[in-house]
Amino acid sequence: xxxxxxxxxxxxxxxxxxxxxxxxxxxxxxxxxxxxxxxxxxxxxxxxxxxxxxxxxxxxxxxxxxxxxxxxxxxxxxxxxxxxxxxxxxxxxxxxxxxxxxxxxxxxxxxxxxxxxxxxxxxxxxxxxxxxxxxxxxxxxxxxxxxxxxxxxxxxxxxxxxxx
Numbered sequence: 785x786x787x788x789x790x791x792x793x794x795x796x797x798x799x800x801x802x803x804x805x806x807x808x809x810x811x812x813x814x815x816x817x818x819x820x821x822x823x824x825x826x827x828x829x830x831x832x833x834x835x836x837x838x839x840x841x842x843x844x845x846x847x848x849x850x851x852x853x854x855x856x857x858x859x860x861x862x863x864x865x866x867x868x869x870x871x872x873x874x875x876x877x878x879x880x881x882x883x884x885x886x887x888x889x890x891x892x893x894x895x896x897x898x899x900x901x902x903x904x905x906x907x908x909x910x911x912x913x914x915x916x917x918x919x920x921x922x923x924x925x926x927x928x929x930x931x932x933x934x935x936x937x938x939x940x941x942x943x944x945x946x947x948x
Contacts, residue, residue, distance in 0.1 A: 813884040816928055817891050817920055821879055828875045831868040837861050841921060841929035849914065849937040867901070872909045874900040877916060889922045897935060914938040 820839065827835035837857055840846070846854040846863060854860045867873055877897035884891035899912045919932040 813888060813891055813922070813928070814882045817882050817884070817893055818879065820920075820928055821877065821893055821918075825876055828868075828873075831873070833861070833864055833868055836864050836868070839930050840933075841923065841931045844930055845932050847932075847934040849912070849935055870902050872900055872902045874898075891920045891922075891928070893918045893920070912937050912939050 824836070824839050827839070837860060840857055840860055842857055843855075844857065844860060846860045848854075848863065851863070854863050867875075875897065876899075877895055879893035879895035881894045882891065894917045895915070897912075897914055897916055900909060901912065902908070903910045914935055914937040916933065916935040918930050918934075920928045921931045923929050
C-alpha cells in the first residue's frame with residue numbers, strides 16, 4: 785500500500801474512531817444518569833436525606849412547584865428535610881428521555897413524577913403529578929451531579945386530589 789493511500793485511510797479512520805468513542809461515552813453517561821435516577825428514587829423511598837442531598841452539586845438550584853428556587857446544597861437540604869419529615873411523602877419519577885452532550889460533561893433527564901404529600905396550607909394529603917427536567921454536570925471526580933432541577937405540576941391547585 786502506498787504511503788499516500790495509507791495516509792488517506794488513517795485520515796478517514798481517526799475521525800471515525802473518535803466519533804465511535806464519543807458515542808460509547810455518551811451511551812455510558814446516559815446509563816450512568818439513568819442509574820443515578822434509580823438510586824435517587826430509592827433514596828426517597830428510604831427517606832435518606834444524606835443520600836438525597838448527595839445527588840446535587842454544591843451550586844445546584846432546585847425549582848419545585850409553588851416554591852421559590854432553592855440555591856445551593858444548604859437551601860436544598862432545608863426543602864428536602866421538610867419533605868422527608870412528611871409521613872405522607874411518596875415520590876417517584878422516571879425519565880422518558882436522557883441526553884448527554886458530545887463533550888461528555890453535561891446531560892439532562894426529562895420525565896414525569898408522581899407525588900403524594902401533605903399540603904402545608906390545608907394539611908390534607910394530596911396527590912400530584914407533573915414533569916421534570918434535571919440537568920447534570922460531570923464533576924472533577926467523574927461523578928454526575930444535578931446542577932439544575934425543575935419540576936412543574938400538571939395538576940391545577942384546585943384539582944389536586946385529596947387522598948381518600
